Amino acid sequence: MNISxxxxxxxxxxxxxxxxxxxxxxxGGSEFHSMLESAIGTVENARDHANQSVQNFLSGDxxxxxxxxxxxxxxxxxxxxxxxxxxxxxxxxxxxxxxxx
Amino acid sequence: MSLFSALSVxxxxxxxxxxxxxxxxxxxxxxxxxxxxxxxxxxxxxxxFASDSTVGQFSAMFESEVNxxxxxVRVAQVVTDQRDPEMRYLPGHPDANKDGxxxxxxMNPAEDMVDLLSASRGYQANVAAISTVKDMIQHSLDLMK
Amino acid sequence: MFEAVAGNLxxxxxxxxxxxxxxxxxxANADTPGYHTQDIDFRAEFAQQMQGQECLGPQTVEPTGxxxxxxxxxxxxxxxxxxxxxxxxxxxxxxxxxxSQLHAIQSAIEDGKSA
Numbered sequence: 001m002n003i004s005x006x007x008x009x010x011x012x013x014x015x016x017x018x019x020x021x022x023x024x025x026x027x028g029g030s031e032f033h034s035m036l037e038s039a040i041g042t043v044e045n046a047r048d049h050a051n052q053s054v055q056n057f058l059s060g061d062x063x064x065x066x067x068x069x070x071x072x073x074x075x076x077x078x079x080x081x082x083x084x085x086x087x088x089x090x091x092x093x094x095x096x097x098x099x100x101x
Numbered sequence: 102m103s104l105f106s107a108l109s110v111x112x113x114x115x116x117x118x119x120x121x122x123x124x125x126x127x128x129x130x131x132x133x134x135x136x137x138x139x140x141x142x143x144x145x146x147x148x149x150f151a152s153d154s155t156v157g158q159f160s161a162m163f164e165s166e167v168n169x170x171x172x173x174v175r176v177a178q179v180v181t182d183q184r185d186p187e188m189r190y191l192p193g194h195p196d197a198n199k200d201g202x203x204x205x206x207x208m209n210p211a212e213d214m215v216d217l218l219s220a221s222r223g224y225q226a227n228v229a230a231i232s233t234v235k236d237m238i239q240h241s242l243d244l245m246k
Numbered sequence: 247m248f249e250a251v252a253g254n255l256x257x258x259x260x261x262x263x264x265x266x267x268x269x270x271x272x273x274a275n276a277d278t279p280g281y282h283t284q285d286i287d288f289r290a291e292f293a294q295q296m297q298g299q300e301c302l303g304p305q306t307v308e309p310t311g312x313x314x315x316x317x318x319x320x321x322x323x324x325x326x327x328x329x330x331x332x333x334x335x336x337x338x339x340x341x342x343x344x345x346s347q348l349h350a351i352q353s354a355i356e357d358g359k360s361a
Contacts, residue, residue: 054343058258059296060289065339072343076350083357103263107270114274121277150278152271171271174278223276226323230270233334237266240341241259244348 003085004035039085043078050075104241106171107234113153113173114227120176121148122220128213135196135203142186143206145213151177182207255344257295259337261288264304266333272326279317283325285309 053071056062124146134143152172184207192201268284275281286304312320 055254058254058340059292068343072346076346079350080353083354087357103260103267107263107267110267110270110274114270114276117274118277150275152275152278152281171267171284172275173271174274219277222323223273226273226276226327227270229327230273230330233330234266234270237263237334237337240338244341244345246345 043082046075046078110171110173111227111230117174118220118224125213125217142204145182145208147180148176149178255340259340262333262337269329272321276321281319282308
């Protein structure tokens with residue numbers, strides 16, 4: 001799974017208030033959102049593939065045991081990695097929120 | 102549960118093979134016995150097996166109505182050889198009749214040895230079955246860990 | 247969420263138990279005159295259960311092609327021993343797969359607690 005390094009959500013520097021007001025960091029927001037979605041999608045795919053692999057193995061040896069076991073392990077690892085990434089992101093967010101402005 | 106009734110079935114197999122072994126060993130030990138309490142020479146004994154569907158507890162009987170019934174095995178009968186004994190000419194023998202012939206058991210020890218091996222193999226197979234089924238039950242328990 | 251593959255694994259293991267019971271029965275009756283080898287058509291029964299057809303229980307079939315001995319018994323101890331080992335292996339594979347799935351859900355719950 002390719003995890004691209006986390007791009008910090010682009011925080012607009014606090015500048016003089018302009019008439020229209022600074023645009024909310026929607027660009028950074030949607031980039032993060034879509035990255036999260038694609039990561040979840042990858043994990044979902046791995047999980048579906050693992051389930052399908054197990055099903056094939058059970059119903060009649062369409063699949064080798066080692067392929068099935070590896071697929072299951074891969075899916076579990078991807079899920080674990082996603083969980084860890086999520087944890088880091090959440091703690092980074094919390095740290096930022098704690099910053100005294 | 103299927104696996105527990107499998108244990109009963111294999112246990113019955115072990116008992117049956119053991120009973121058969123006991124009879125065969127008795128045959129071999131008495132291959133030259135010319136004198137028995139019933140009179141006459143020793144007569145060869147054999148075990149007749151029959152399949153037995155009432156193995157195990159009541160729950161197994163109920164389950165066998167719903168699921169494929171596994172049948173155990175029991176010794177249905179012990180048959181005694183009814184053939185005439187083998188007569189050998191030994192005039193000096195204490196059990197010789199008036200013509201000098203002694204009645205010996207009609208037996209072929211080689212046949213009994215082969216049967217003994219077969220019974221032993223059957224016994225080992227049943228032991229292997231019990232051990233394997235026990236491992237399967239153990240694996241089911243491991244799901245809880 | 248708990249059903250998808252975990253449910254099939256349970257049915258797989260149940261069918262294996264039934265088959266193992268028949269194998270034990272065959273081994274116990276290896277010397278019984280007139281006894282015929284009993285088995286179930288594993289793939290057909292499993293496919294049937296996967297399609298959700300609720301039947302009473304698997305049907306017993308008698309495998310063909312087994313040499314018949316003089317007393318009417320056709321149990322082949324080699325075949326039964328092989329099946330004994332194979333069923334046990336498949337069973338332990340199924341329990342391992344089930345266990346890893348349960349662990350995955352468990353770790354998801356654990357990680358969720360700390361959030």
